Every structure is written in C-alpha cells, then in structure tokens.
C-alpha cells in the first residue's frame with residue numbers, strides 16, 4: 001500500500017500541493033482526476049523521487065520513500081509522450097532499463113532476453129521486438145513504454161496521462177488493455193488524467209485532486225452518483241452547481257429561491273447540485289405535481305450521438321445543462337430563446353454546506 005500524508009510542494013510563492021493525504025491500496029487501479037495545473041504531474045514526480053516534498057511523508061509497504069533516490073524506490077513511470085529511445089528497436093528499448101539501471105542491473109544476456117520477451121508478451125507485442133520504434137503505431141509505442149516499465153517489476157506503476165497521445169478509438173482499446181494487463185500483474189496502477197470519462201472508466205477508485213488536496217477518493221460509481229462536495233462534483237462534468245445563501249430553509253441562488261434538503265441556518269452559504277440527466281423540461285404552466293422547478297431560457301443544443309446536451313440560462317445568469325439520452329428521449333422540442341420550466345424530483349438534489357471552493 002502506498003500512503004501519502006500531509007504532502008506539501010511549493011514552487012516559489014505558489015503552493016502546488018497543500019497537505020495532501022491519499023492512499024493507493026494494493027492490487028488496485030486508481031485514477032487521479034484533476035484539472036490542468038492542479039498538481040497531478042507534481043504528485044507523480046514526488047512519488048517517483050524526481051522531486052522531494054517540502055513537507056509530508058510517502059510510505060510504500062511501511063517503508064519511507066521520500067528522501068530516497070528514484071532508483072531505490074522500485075517505482076515504474078510511464079510518461080505521456082512515451083519517452084522511447086528513437087534509435088533503438090522495441091526490444092532494445094525494453095531491455096535498456098534492465099541492463100543499465102543503477103541498482104540491480106541484470107548482467108546475464110539470457111536473463112535480459114527472457115524477461116524482455118515476457119514483458120513484450122504481456123503487452124501483446126510478441127513478434128515486434130526487432131522493429132524500430134518509428135515503425136510501429138502509436139498504440140504499440142504506448143505498449144513498448146509500458147513493457148519497458150513492467151520489465152523492471154516495479155512495486156507500483158505511475159502513468160502520467162498515458163492515453164493523451166493516442167486518437168480516440170485507440171484510447172478506448174488501450175483502456176481495456178491497460179486494465180487487463182494490470183489485473184494479470186496484480187501491481188497497483190496510479191493513472192493520472194484530466195478526463196472524467198477516462199478516470200471513471202479506468203479506476204476501481206477515482207481520486208479527485210483540487211486546491212492541492214484530494215477532495216474525494218471513492219469507487220467510480222459512488223463518486224459519479226454521490227460526490228461529497230462541490231469541488232468533486234464539478235470535475236465530473238455531469239452536475240449543475242447552484243451556490244447561494246440560506247433564507248428561511250431555502251437557498252437564494254441565481255436560479256431563484258430553491259428548496260433545500262435538510263435544514264440550514266439563515267445566512268449560511270451552501271450549494272445544491274443537480275445532475276444534468278435528472279432535470280426535465282416543460283412549459284412553465286405544466287410542471288408536474290411534487291417536483292421542484294425554476295425557469296430558464298433555452299440557449300442552444302449540442303448533439304453528440306447517443307446523448308443531446310441542452311444549455312439554459314436563468315434570468316440571473318446561471319448556466320444550466322440538461323442531458324437527454326436519445327435511446328429514451330424525454331425533452332420536448334425546444335425553441336431557442338424561449339423560457340421553460342426546468343423541474344426535478346426533490347430527492348435528486350445534493351446539498352453541500354459552505355461557500356463555493
């Protein structure tokens with residue numbers, strides 16, 4: 001198990017990581033989701049030992065890693081751009097790490113060859129060993145990068161946006177492969193990404209990094225369906241967040257004064273979250289009984305195949321998104337510029353206390 005506790009990393013006046021604590025369990029696929037600049041790469045670099053934290057501890061299986069040089073940590077790192085040696089063959093790229101590493105270099109040519117072949121087989125590249133790395137596809141280069149890391153039998157594998165350089169179709173395929181390879185190896189993978197769909201697809205656990213900390217770490221379904229705070233919800237690109245101040249058990253937001261689940265004190269800041277696919281749309285006079293609603297003007301729609309996204313703006317300027325699944329469409333035909341009632345079941349609302357983070 002990898003445990004990070006109280007990790008802080010500053011660059012001049014800027015604090016990239018701010019007392020972050022986080023655990024990667026054994027034999028697990030963990031996604032780390034964060035916006036650009038949130039500190040994802042910094043966190044991986046600290047675990048690998050390319051940088052040291054200003055405060056905090058990094059512990060792997062009970063042994064302190066921080067302060068140790070990278071080659072003593074037994075950690076694998078797969079870079080976004082793969083970082084292969086262009087003048088070496090596939091096989092030579094994979095063998096390189098075994099032959100020339102600073103500790104435990106493997107001197108026996110037979111052992112190097114055997115372990116290299118085993119790593120190539122693991123990633124489905126048997127038969128490609130003699131090719132130059134310029135003579136294979138992007139997905140195959142990704143697999144070489146992975147084989148080169150796995151051949152050293154790391155105790156944990158860090159992957160920095162490993163699918164970022166691949167086109168969309170290939171990315172989907174590599175998602176399945178990465179998960180399958182990891183399951184065979186039983187080594188934990190920590191996969192960093194800025195894409196919520198990639199994070200949710202890949203991770204048994206998804207950790208959300210924001211404001212220099214992990215704001216939630218949960219199973220992917222639990223995270224998607226029940227984010228614990230507005231910060232986590234915002235990263236899922238599936239929730240409308242409406243912020244406001246409590247007034248007589250309701251919340252004054254820029255979508256109007258809305259009922260909230262639970263009771264809060266007057267003057268308190270809070271936010272409610274409404275999932276894009278849990279909002280229905282009708283004429284203002286036709287809100288079904290028992291549903292809460294607010295009004296908003298339809299701006300425009302965006303069609304992306306299996307789903308259609310509709311954008312609305314309230315009179316006070318809140319942008320609200322509604323998703324319709326085309327297999328079971330539920331929205332009426334919408335006219336741009338017209339005002340509609342957006343309604344939802346009261347129990348669909350999540351409430352987060354405190355000011356917007």
Ligand SMILES: Nc1ncnc2c1ncn2[C@@H]1O[C@H](COP(=O)(O)OP(=O)(O)OP(=O)(O)O)[C@@H](O)[C@H]1O
Pocket residue numbers: 011014016034035036037038039040041042043194
């Ligand atoms: N060597 C450095 N010197 C100064 N600032 C740095 C350095 N490395 C990172 N930072 C800053 O620390 C913050 C976190 O950077 P980091 O690269 O870890 O983010 P990231 O989440 O990986 O971003 P991206 O997804 O865009 O790669 C950023 O604000 C960045 O500008």
